[in-house]
Amino acid sequence: MMLYVEDLSIQVRDKNAKTDTTLVYDVDLTMERGDIVGIVGESGSGKTLTALSIAGLLSRHNMERKGKIIFEGINLLECDRRVLRKLQGNEISMIFQEPLNSLNPLIKVGKQVEESLKIHTTMDKLERKERAIKALRDVDLDNPEAVYNSYPHELSGGMRQRVMIASAMIISPKLLIADEPTTALDVTIQAEIVNLLKTINKESGTAVLFISHDLSLVNTLCERVLVMQNGYVVESGICDDIFHHPKMEYTQKLVAAIPKNPFVN
């Protein structure tokens, strides 16, 4: 088992009011290598918090996490920061919702794609550049050399998201967490990005944890899905089952709310 999350709860402490608010309750999740698992839920249901805590990105101040997140035998909630940092660069990667904010506006795209190579490997400049251009080509960018030398503001939203995927995949991680990667994009680009994630998963065997509020997208991409509401996992299982025979009322409502979409089938 690659990733094993058991009874994960996340509490936020309000320093002034001296009260604790629990935002995520008892989430269980298992992933094998090469799995694609989706988490769906509305805003505020705790899906992003769950993802951030798996990625190790929640600040350690004022936030308490209970339970276990075991990745390749290491409990991420209790391990040393240095171990976590090593895992973060090499094994777990993440892409974010807003491609506009995900790239540093003052640094050329290529340098940002290379970032993790620079930190974790001893490659020289040329090797890094070669790898970065290959990674950019792998995400179907038309002119990788030109993209390598451009600044983020010169790229479109879809291109930026591809660049993000390229920089997340350059170290061939075992787990890629995608936090609503298509929300800021239009429908055609959405379908392309989802297909790209699918291809990446098939070719490199990277497991994908896909977070979305769009059940139809999750259905086209994922094998298994967790449905979250108000911090609880209300339903989980094989995607097709949940999509066609939702048991819980909330999931039924979600399924009923899917508009007919001509681009995603």
Next chain:
Amino acid sequence: MIGAVLTGMVVILALWGAIKTPYDPMAMDGAAKFSGISLRHPMGCDQFGRDIFSRVIVGVRETMLISASVVLIGTFFGTIIGTITGYFGGWLDEIIMRLNDAVLAFPSVLLALVIIGIFNSGKYQLILALGIAFIPSFARIVRGEVLKIRNLDYIQSVKLYGASDFRIILVHILPNLKTVLMSSVLIGFNNAVLAEAGMSYLGMGVQPPNPSLGRMLSEAQAFIFTSPLTAIFPGIIIVIMILGFSLLGDRVGKKS
């Protein structure tokens, strides 16, 4: 545009003062005492018959050097403090920022007076004193900006690639502070010019017979009605300097 022209004028004056002056700014000439505008003395002479034009250009140089050093000290330490407290947060932030508030609570001139009181008056003491007084405001500005940048997705994602705190600060945060720092440096420079003039006026900065704009104003005070030229020209130059930098600062602020 106007700002750039005015600033350029003042900078040229200062450079001129660094290379050559028409007269020795300290040379006294009893015959030329309080003489008016003439071809030989374009701004007239002061109570000791010293050429005001020569004194003004040397004074501009002194004032600019002092202000620039003050802003440099303020920006340098302010940026370090602001970045560290903004980035790491927690109790360190709490302690440093409360100290910062304490310093900020005193008017900067009063604080500088205290420091000069301890170290004696003089040019370098003035730079040090004003520099220390300028640190807190820069620290605050930088801290606010770092807090904002720290939570942007691209910092999160480089964090996720395993970048160390040091690398994140140096490579990813500091360059992004440039625009904010630029306009606050220009505004800070203005305040430093005024503070220098004020302190020299009080006799705390540049010591006589050396000229500085504030010093000249304070010496001219006694003769302001009998011979207004002694006060008018240093005053005008201060106004031009401040106006130029303000306009320039506005432009930089608008551009970003």
